[in-house]
Amino acid sequence: DQQVKQNSPSLSVQEGRISILNCDYTNSMFDYFLWYKKYPAEGPTFLISISSIKDKNEDGRFTVFLNKSAKHLSLHIVPSQPGDSAVYFCAASAGTNAGGTSYGKLTFGQGTILTVHP
């Protein structure tokens, strides 16, 4: 039962253009969502997060959008740079709604390989 899904295994974009990475979830108890970036042979690095009480959160070139009714979130990277080439994971947790201990449980998607061409 894949509760967090990233249906696009890979995405290729031109430098300077927008990258849009998508993520769907099925568990309505999820109330906190995160995006991570991972380079080969390294651990994932936290990028940006969003609480379910918001529908948008921005941090520099990165913006995350949340559509609760569709159980869908997306990460926009504008403008894309070659250094953004990596695997991107979305993750979700049921921290607030389900009680304190559940915050420790992050459920990850399968990841999307982003390649930004110069």
Added chain:
Amino acid sequence: NAGVTQTPKFQVLKTGQSMTLQCAQDMNHEYMSWYRQDPGMGLRLIHYSVGAGITDQGEVPNGYNVSRSTTEDFPLRLLSAAPSQTSVYFCASSRGGSYGYTFGSGTRLTVV
């Protein structure tokens, strides 16, 4: 500030052997977790802890044990290694709330 430190970085085990993957963080984070990453599967939660003395199972806990005797350390024990446990293992920690998890650089484990 070292962040999350995992040792060893690489390990080869024979089927049936046991070992402990070490994880230490120096950020005084309450939350710590162990994940395994397999091709096409993303990261799957093995065990997690919300504070010293408190642990709980994740999605794929079978064959693994954990304990949290201090805030800093969260070791993962493989009881009797199996080839299905060949994977990359990541430890992570967080202060909770709106803060994301900080991950270690991983341990690549091969069971032959």
